[in-house]
Amino acid sequence: xxxxxxxxxxxxxxxxxxxxxxxxxxxxxxxxxxxxxxxxxxxxxxxxxxxxxxxxxxxxxxxxxxxxxxxxxxxxxxxxxxxxxxxxxxxxxxxxxxxxxxxxxxxxxxxxxxxxxxxxxxxxxxxxxxxxxxxxxxxxxxxxxxxxxxxxxxxxxxxxxxxxxxxxxxxxxxxxxxxxxxxxxxxxxxxxxxxxxxxxxxxxxxxxxxxxxxxxxxxxxxxxxxxxxxxxxxxxxxxxxxxxxxxxxxxxxxxxxxxxxxxxxxxxxxxxxxxxxxxxxxxxxxxxxxxxxxxxxxxxxxxxxxxxxxxxxxxxxxxxxxxxxxxxxxxxxxxxxxxxxxxxxxxxxxxxxxxxxxxxxxxxxxxxxxxxxxxxxxxxxxxxxxxxxxxxxxxxxxxxxxxxxxxxxxxxxxxxxxxxxxxxxxxxxxxxxxxxxxxxxxxxxxxxxxxxxxxxxxxxxxxxxxxxxxxxxxxx
Amino acid sequence: xxxxxxxxxxxxxxxxxxxxxxxxxxxxxxxxxxxxxxxxxxxxxxxxxxxxxxxxxxxxxxxxxxxxxxxxxxxxxxxxxxxxxxxxxxxxxxxxxxxxxxxxxxxxxxxxxxxxxxxxxxxxxxxxxxxxxxxxxxxxxxxxxxxxxxxxxxxxxxxxxxxxxxxxxxxxxxxxx
Ligand code: FES
Numbered sequence: 001x002x003x004x005x006x007x008x009x010x011x012x013x014x015x016x017x018x019x020x021x022x023x024x025x026x027x028x029x030x031x032x033x034x035x036x037x038x039x040x041x042x043x044x045x046x047x048x049x050x051x052x053x054x055x056x057x058x059x060x061x062x063x064x065x066x067x068x069x070x071x072x073x074x075x076x077x078x079x080x081x082x083x084x085x086x087x088x089x090x091x092x093x094x095x096x097x098x099x100x101x102x103x104x105x106x107x108x109x110x111x112x113x114x115x116x117x118x119x120x121x122x123x124x125x126x127x128x129x130x131x132x133x134x135x136x137x138x139x140x141x142x143x144x145x146x147x148x149x150x151x152x153x154x155x156x157x158x159x160x161x162x163x164x165x166x167x168x169x170x171x172x173x174x175x176x177x178x179x180x181x182x183x184x185x186x187x188x189x190x191x192x193x194x195x196x197x198x199x200x201x202x203x204x205x206x207x208x209x210x211x212x213x214x215x216x217x218x219x220x221x222x223x224x225x226x227x228x229x230x231x232x233x234x235x236x237x238x239x240x241x242x243x244x245x246x247x248x249x250x251x252x253x254x255x256x257x258x259x260x261x262x263x264x265x266x267x268x269x270x271x272x273x274x275x276x277x278x279x280x281x282x283x284x285x286x287x288x289x290x291x292x293x294x295x296x297x298x299x300x301x302x303x304x305x306x307x308x309x310x311x312x313x314x315x316x317x318x319x320x321x322x323x324x325x326x327x328x329x330x331x332x333x334x335x336x337x338x339x340x341x342x343x344x345x346x347x348x349x350x351x352x353x354x355x356x357x358x359x360x361x362x363x364x365x366x367x368x369x370x371x372x373x374x375x376x377x378x379x380x381x382x383x384x385x386x387x388x389x390x391x392x393x394x395x396x397x398x399x400x401x402x403x404x405x406x407x408x409x410x411x412x413x414x415x416x417x418x419x420x421x422x423x424x425x426x427x428x429x430x431x432x433x434x435x436x437x438x439x440x441x442x443x444x445x446x447x448x449x450x451x452x453x454x455x456x457x458x459x460x461x462x463x464x465x466x467x468x469x470x471x472x473x474x475x476x
Numbered sequence: 477x478x479x480x481x482x483x484x485x486x487x488x489x490x491x492x493x494x495x496x497x498x499x500x501x502x503x504x505x506x507x508x509x510x511x512x513x514x515x516x517x518x519x520x521x522x523x524x525x526x527x528x529x530x531x532x533x534x535x536x537x538x539x540x541x542x543x544x545x546x547x548x549x550x551x552x553x554x555x556x557x558x559x560x561x562x563x564x565x566x567x568x569x570x571x572x573x574x575x576x577x578x579x580x581x582x583x584x585x586x587x588x589x590x591x592x593x594x595x596x597x598x599x600x601x602x603x604x605x606x607x608x609x610x611x612x613x614x615x616x617x618x619x620x621x622x623x624x625x626x627x628x629x630x631x632x633x634x635x636x637x638x639x640x641x642x643x644x645x646x647x648x649x650x651x652x653x
Binding site: 058 | 488492495498499500502510512513514515516517552554556558559560561598
C-alpha cells in the first residue's frame with residue numbers, strides 16, 4: 001500500500017515492521033486514519049475537534065491519578081482534596097490541570113459547535129454525526145456538574161444544593177428525582193459516592209463510546225470542506241490528514257496545554273473550607289460557564305421558576321440537538337443562512353448579556369461577601385496542612401476547666417457544643433481572630449472582639465481565662 | 477500521491493516530525509509531574525526527630541518467668557491525611573531481671589507469629605517459620621533471622637518498649653522507616 005503517511009524502513013527494522021504489519025495490519029490502519037483526504041485543504045479552524053479529544057485525554061489522565069488520593073465520602077472528600085493540594089508532590093498542579101481543563105473543555109466544545117454551525121457542516125447526511133455530537137456536548141456539561149460536588153467545600157455543597165433543587169422542580173416526579181440523586185433526604189456520603197461513580201465511571205464510559213461513534217460517523221460522512229467552494233473546487237485542493245492537519249492540531253493542542261499548565265502553576269485551583277450546612281452568609285455561585293443559567297433563574301419567581309430552570313434551557317438544548325432536522329436547506333454559506341446565523345448570534349448575545357447581568361448584580365449587592373469568601377478560600381489554601389486526627393489520643397478530650405463550667409457552660413453548653421444563648425465553641429479556634437490570646441481577651445472584654453452579645457466576665461481571673469482559652473483550642 | 481515535489485516533501489517531513497516532537501514534548505512534560513504525584517509521599521521518611529516514643533506494656537512485676545505473654549499496644553500512625561491509631565502485638569518473656577520483647581511480625585515476609593505452647597515455639601503459619609522461646613530461628617525456618625527484639629526499659633516499675641518496624645528477609649535486623 002503506497003501511502004505517504006506510512007514510514008518506510010529498511011534492513012532489520014523493515015523486516016520487523018513487515019512481520020508485525022502482516023499480522024496486525026498497521027499499514028492499513030495508518031492509511032485509514034492518516035490519509036483521509038480533506039477537501040479544500042487543512043485548516044486551523046478544524047482543530048477544535050482534535051483539541052477536544054486532547055483535553056478529554058488530559059482530563060482522563062489527571063482524573064485517574066487524582067483518584068489515587070481522593071476518597072468519595074463526606075468524612076474524607078474535603079480532607080483528601082486538601083491533602084492533594086498541600087501535601088502531594090505536584091498535587092496542586094494535577095488538580096489545577098483537571099480544574100482548568102474542565103473550563104477548557106466547555107470553551108472548546110462551544111468553539112467546535114460554532115465552527116460546525118458557521119461552516120454549515122452539519123448538513124448533507126450528517127444528522128447522526130451531529131446528534132452524537134450534541135449528546136457529547138451534554139455529557140461535557142454533566143461532567144462539570146458532577147465534578148463540582150466532589151471537593152465537598154462550601155462552593156461544591158451549595159452549588160449542588162441548588163442544582164438538586166432545580167431537579168426537584170420537575171412536575172410530579174421532582175421530589176422522587178431529588179431523593180434519588182442525593183440518595184435520601186440528607187446530602188452526604190451517599191450523595192458524594194453517587195456523583196463520584198457518575199463522574200469517573202459512567203460519564204467517561206459513555207463519552208468514550210460517544211467519541212468512537214462520532215469519529216466513525218465523521219469518517220463515514222467525510223469532512224465537509226470549505227463553505228465557499230463547490231465540491232469540485234474543494235476536491236481539486238484536497239490535502240491528506242497527515243501530516244498537514246495533524247501538525248495544525250498538534251500546534252493548537254500545544255497552545256491549549258501551555259495555557260493550562262501555566263494556569264495550574266500560576267494560580268491554585270480554588271478550594272474553600274469544608275462544606276458547612278449551618279453557614280447562613282455564604283453566597284453560592286456556579287462555575288462561570290453556568291452563570292448565565294443562574295441569572296435566568298432570577299426572572300422567574302415562585303411557581304414559574306421551572307420556566308427559567310428547565311423549560312427555556314430545555315427548549316434551547318432541543319433546538320441545538322435537532323438543528324440538522326430543523327434546517328434542511330442544503331445551502332452552507334453563512335451569509336446565505338440568515339436565520340440560523342442570527343439565531344446563533346442572538347443566543348450568544350443573550351448568554352453574554354445574562355452573564356454580564358449576573359456579574360453586575362453580584363458587584364452591586366454581594367461584592368463584599370463574595371470577596372470575603374474568596375479571601376477565606378485563599379487563606380484556607382495557605383494554611384498549613386493539619387491531618388485529620390482520629391487517633392485515640394485525640395478522642396480523649398480533657399474535661400473543661402472549672403471556670404468554664406461555672407461561667408460559660410450556661411450559654412455555650414457543657415462541652416462547648418453551643419446552647420440556646422451562645423454559639424458553639426467547637427472548631428472556633430480555626431476561625432481568624434480566635435487565637436488563645438484573643439479568646440482570653442474576648443472573655444475579658446467581649447465587645448472589643450466583635451462579640452457584643454456576650455456579657456463581660458470580670459469575675460474570671462486572668463489565669464482562668466487562659467485555661468479556658470487553652471481548653472477551647474482542644475475542641476475539634 | 478507519489479509525485480510530490482521536493483518542496484512538498486520537505487514541508488511534509490517538517491510537519492510530520494513537528495507533530496511527533498510536539499506529541500512527545502507534551503507527553504514528557506506531563507510524565508514527570510504525574511510520576512512524582514503517583515509516588516506521592518511514599519518515600520518521605522517520618523521526621524519525629526530522635527525522641528523515643530516509650531509505650532507502656534504494664535507493670536514489670538506481672539510477667540511470669542519464662543512464659544511468653546502477648547501484649548497489645550496502640551501506636552500512632554500517619555495514614556495519608558489521617559492521624560490515627562493502630563494496634564500491634566508484642567511478645568514479652570521475663571528472664572530473671574531481664575526481658576525479651578519481640579515484635580510479633582515475622583522477619584520473613586511480615587505475617588504474625590503466634591506462641592504455640594505444645595511445641596514451645598513461636599510459629600509463623602505463612603511459610604512455616606518456627607522460633608525458639610528466645611527468638612532464635614529453628615532449623616528449616618523460611619526466615620533468615622530470628623525474631624526482632626524491641627528496645628525496652630523498666631521505668632517506675634512499668635515495662636516500656638519502643639515500637640519499630642524492620643526490613644523483611646535480611647539475615648540481620650534493619651529498621652524500616
Ligand atoms: S512470613 Fe513468616 S514464614 Fe513467611
